[in-house]
Structure formats: C-alpha cells, structure tokens
Amino acid sequence: MTNKIVFGSYVPVKSILHRLDPRIKLIMCIAFVILIFFVNSWLTGLWLFLALLLAIKLSNVAVKQYWQGIKPLFLIILITVAFQILFSSGGKTYWHWGIMAITYDGLINSLIIFYRFIVIITASTVLTATTPTFQIADALAWIMKPLKIIKVPVNQITLMLSIALRFVPTIMDETSKIMKAQRARGMNFNDGNILTRIKHLVPILIPLFVNSFKRAEELATAMEARGYDPNAVRTHYRQLTWHSRDAWAGLGLIIVVIGLFSIRIFF
C-alpha cells in the first residue's frame, strides 16, 4: 500500500559511492560503526559526523531521502532517549518524581545514545542506499571467507543470505496482497484497541508463513532438480574486482581513523 522509501532500500542513482566495490563499502561501514563507540568528546563526535556528511554528499542521494528512511525509526529512538533521560541517575539532579529523575548524567548519556543511533542508522543507510542487496551479500561472503578455516559453512550461509534478500520484495508484495484480500472480507485494520489490532495480524501472518514455507519447499526441490550440491566448490557469476578508487576509499577510512585518535590524544 505504501510504496515509500523504506529503511534499507537501494536508491539507483549514479555516484562515486555507488561505483565503489561493495567490499570496501561494507568494511568502511563496519569500521565506522565501531569508531562511533570511540567518540568521547564534542570534537570527536563532530569529526565522525563530518565524515558521514561527506559520504552523504558523495552518495548523490538527497538528505531528504535519508530522512525519510530514518523517520519510521525516529519514534523508537525518541522513546529510548526519553527512558535514558528519565531513568538514569548520577550527577546533578534537576527534577525528580517517584523513580523518575532528570540528572546531568542522564542527559549526557541520552545525548550520546541519540548521537549513536542517528549516526549508525544513517551510516548503514548510506551503505544500503548505494549498494544493491545482492552486492552486499557478495561482500559479506567475501569477508566471511577466512571463517572457512574453522569449518564455518560460509557457502551455505551466503546462499541463505542471498535467498533471504531475494525474497524480501516478494514477501512485501504478498503482504500487501493478503492485506487487501482480508480487507475485502470486511477486516478493518484501524478499528479497536491494541489487543484487537494484534489479533488482526493473525489473518495476515499465517497465510504469509504458509506461503513462505511452500515457496521454500518448491525452491529447494527446484534447486535439487538442477543438481545443487551444498558442498561443491562454487564460482560466482558476479566477479568483484578491486579498482584504484577502492584503494583511495580505504585510504579515506584510514584518514578518518587517524584523525579520530589524534583528536582523542591531543585535545
């Protein structure tokens, strides 16, 4: 029903970030998320924020579109922040009522949490907006390769992942179809209290589950019929090649890391 830009969807435009190798993008995104936890001052926070702004600028995707992606999650963030403000203690107390209190530490903590939420979500949205899901799956497969040594079934995990990603749009379509069908049978989603609204999920989730299981079974049969062997050595249709621009991106990441730790040490 709503075809709005959802959190994590790919935006097909042309940009430097779109052309980068998904592996370096994934590494940068993971590294960035880890770096967020090293933020300990206004300056370090600002430094990473600037790096993120640069990435947004390079992605050629409008800030408005990022905001639309984050908006649905904003309520959850606000609730978390509100809890953090009201229920953490320490430092100077400004206001209190029962077990709730607004304290200096609470405010600082909530600010940090707010910052982390927004920056981490935006950073991962930059990744998903500039990288089609199948490329992310390829990149993940590449990163997991070393795990083969400790007998992790990397191939199977990769296959599961790419199948799961492949069926996300299918299942979304199906959800709206089933919702329509149940509405045609007189179901009213906007009626009643929370309990009846939760009950309303049953006629949607059950067909969705049943159909997904059926589809999985059919897919498995079709793969076996075509001789799929989970333990065989697999080659890839899409080959990832490393370009000089990817090396430059890696260098950019190193600069961000060095910058962050220099600020931490010297300021």
Add this chain to the structure above:
Amino acid sequence: MVKSAVTVTNLHYTYPNTTTEALAGVSLTIQEQDFVAIVGQTGSGKSTLVSLIDGLIQPDSGQLNIAGMTIDATAKASQLSKIHHHVGFVFQFPEQQLFAETVAEDIAFGPHNLGWSEEKIQVAIDRALMMVGLPLELKSRSPFALSGGQMRRVAIAGVLAMKPSILILDEPTAGLDTQATNELLTLIKKLNDNGTTIIMVTHQMEQVASYANRVIAMNKGTIIADTTPQQLFSHPDDLINLSLTLPVSVEIAQFLNNKGAKLTNTEPLSLEELADEIVKVMGRKR
C-alpha cells in the same frame, strides 16, 4: 426497469510513487445482474478498476456509486469499508489467504467482520459450503489439509458467505484443471442467474464468449471497448493490437471464411454454435 449496480464517473487513480495514471478517466455503468468480463493486458488498469469498485483503494478524482453509496476522493475509510457489505472480491489464487484453524472458522471470518449474529453466521457457512459443492463434514477440518482445488473452493465460500450482491473475481480459474474450471464457471453462472452481479477479470476469451453478456476491454488505464462479446470479436484486428486472442470458435470461423466458406455468423461463441454454422453452410451446398 433494470437498476444499475455500479456507476463509475470519470475515475482517476495513480499509485503512490508512480507517475503514470493507472486509471485515466474511466466511466461506466454496470447493471444489476450483468455478467461483465474485463479483459486487457497486464498493467491495463483492470485490477485497479476492480479494487476501486471494492473500496480497497480510494480514487484520486471522479465518483463511484455502489449500492446507494457515493465514494469520491473525500470519502472516509469507514465509508469505504461499508462497500464490503455489498461487494465480494475473489482474488487471484484466493486459497493463499486462508488462515484459520478450521474451514468453518475461515468461512466465518468475513461474516464475523460484518458483525453478523452467530446463528446467521452458522447458516451462512453451511449455505456457502453447499454452493461451492463441498461436503459439510469438512467444516471441522484444517483448510491446509485439503487439496488445492478444495482450498480454492473454501476461499470462495468465504467470500460467498458474506452474501455479496456484486461479486468481483480476478482470474478465478487460474491454475485449475479443466473440470474444476468448468465447475467453478458453472457456479458463477448460477450465482449470476440468481441475481448476483458478476464482474470477472479474465484472460480466457473462451470464458468471455460463453459466460459474459458484456465485455469491457481496457488499455493504458482507459476503456477502449464496452460492448457484447460478439461485437468485440467481430473486430479481430483491434483485439490483436491489444495482444488479446480470439476464442477458438471465432478464430476457426473467420479462418474458414477467409478461405471462402461463407459462414453467415462469423462470431460463434462456442464450438457448438460453430458446428451448427458449418452444418448450415454444408447443407446449403448440397
């Protein structure tokens, strides 16, 4: 006088985040007890039109009159949901919407949503099961333990239980074998004879020929033909432009005439009619 069941005036609809209109100014009147077939390519606006008639989406502009209600761009959601008291919608592959633990519970879902009393619902379940030709013993069975054909019948029973005066069907016979297809179409015909207005989206021209009294052809969001099946088939070039096919009987008749057979009725709606026509011509020759 025949009363109109659905009146549509200059309806426009564009799906969110798309630029082309899915419906670009559609007007039509469907009489009570009509059997209307809607044909057209994928993306021609058939599904959008029937979704609007069932109040599942709201028009951007234009007006809909259904069973004494008027729906336009300003209509409230509660108004839209009232349509479901009058209009039933059998979706494509309706068996995929089954969810309840028993067949009876699933069929009761629609009537329950309409706020019917328990006794009335029980009567409606039995009646709907009988209409689709399923034994009442199935009531306590799980719908997921049934065969594919039976599941579809249960799903259709779930819609029929709501006693719609207008029934929309979106390719109801897709994926059914010949026998099941014929049984289902016979059921739909019987409902139509008993007073239900039928609106059926289909790709099967044979079904259009043998069941519909009226056919609406759509292309790019507009109605390009609103006529009888016979009339539609008499202009085969138009159909081919829309990548629609003629029913076999019409195709054979027109092929024979091109070879100089001189059949008088070039649009026989069934193979029987075609056979009669051929016999007539052969009789003349003798």
